[in-house]
Amino acid sequence: MRSTEALEGTPVLNFANTYCNAGSLRKASTLYTEAIFRLQVGGLALGSGDGSGGAKIPAPAAAPAPLRAPAARTATAAAAAAAAPAAAAGDGAAPASSEDAYSAAEASMLQKVIRTGLITNKNDIEVQRADPSSPLYSVKSFEALNLRPELLKGVYAMGFNAPSKIQEMALPILLADPPQNLIAQSQSGTGKTAAFVLAMLSRVDITKNYPQVLCLSPTYELALQTGDVAQRMAQYCPDIRIKYAVRGEEMARGAKLDEHIIIGTPGKVLDWGIKFRFFDIKKISVFVLDEADVMISLQGHQDQSIRIHKMVPKSCQMLFFSATYNGEVMNFAEAIVSNPVIIKLKREEESLDNIKQYYVECMSEESKYQAISNIYGVITIGQAIIFCHTKRTASWLANKMIADGHSVALLSGELTVEQRISVLDRFRDGKEKILITTNVLSRGIDVEQVTIVVNFDLPVDQTGSADCETYLHRIGRTGRFGKAGIAINLVDGRRSHAVLKQIIDHFGRKINRLDVEDADEIERINKD
């Protein structure tokens, strides 16, 4: 992961490291936010309504065109006039250079930061069992699991009343005696981490002062996040000790770990377990691979994870968890985990059913901006995400909106993971109402409170054709879980019209035209 490494050694990270090691990434991310603001890391334009949040604000110039009646609640007239991004001007569908490559682990981390609760999934669970003779259980309550009372108390203290769908099926397997191996897949936010953390904690034998449970995470941040869940769940079990094996954590030569649980990244765990022998890997009885697809894919940490996997004893319980597994990775997982039970929670199909889609005819980048101003002038919008094709357009738009008095967060691919986390943290907490972003946020991230998604530029692939999958992911950010959402597509020029038509044809859904100079019409989109 590029960014955290690059920041290591800076005051920002050292300060936050100290905090993270105390076990709370959430607190750390707040510190990052503050530290980042102080240091004004280049490229981050993040502002509040008064424009004082460190944003780069261009000087005001042109006023926006007025709305037709009843224009009583027009947007602030002091529009800024930063130079419009030339590359995109006149045709929002231009296939400008792609940016924002980000890893599945980063996406998962951002997801965890922005999500506030459990995602309830009504879809079916598929269970494949290697040993058909052993019966299948599911639990409807945490009491039924016969947990230590202190652990049960911790689960309830976290606000968990009943197991989630995946937990119903996974927990009996995780806690089974004799232990069973498990490969589990279910979408992000469905309670996987909580499930395996509960298993990790309940498997600890506190009479033995050495590591018994090893949990591997692909990144420093994810390891800390998992540790944070473990510490909260074990808040009434002070006798259970957890150690992070992540960068920044150092041990004296010859020292031995007496913690029960190690949560860490593969490189550090290899160093500690094999090179320095700070713990005896042969005594590990539970091995958890979080984000298993990243950990065992060829592009991921396969070599290191497999080396560790090979060192743990055969009798060790193997638990692989992931939101996704591609076919190859699943085959590989099945090959290295003996007799696994495989649980899959089918993903709820993203659908356009409860999203009202509109397009707005625009002449230029400026008129796209005007369209947004007019909409904001008429209806009250909770939180919105605006997608741009390039980071240049995104930062141009952010500057203009900030200058217009909006509270705007900007998230683009050039930000470090810490910066992205802090931006999302603030947006989730409602500190900014508008999030302007590129495709960095289009996939996999659930922002529950978003009511409007604006495609400032329609999503296109390398050839300039409609990227319908990305379109679905983007507008799927709104209208989740039965709530109605609104998607507005700003269209300028021949090419972007052609892209819009491809999207309409692809989904077979009408996208209505919205006249943003007619306040009545704008008001109606909020009511229909």
Ligand SMILES: Nc1ncnc2c1ncn2[C@@H]1O[C@H](COP(=O)(O)OP(=O)(O)OP(=O)(O)O)[C@@H](O)[C@H]1O
């Ligand atoms: N049984 C439960 N009841 C209520 N909330 C829960 C329950 N289990 C987990 N949660 C909460 O739901 C959210 C998502 O849970 P969790 O992080 O375990 O999901 P996940 O599937 O591991 O997600 P990801 O794939 O992003 O890692 C968290 O805020 C967690 O505290």
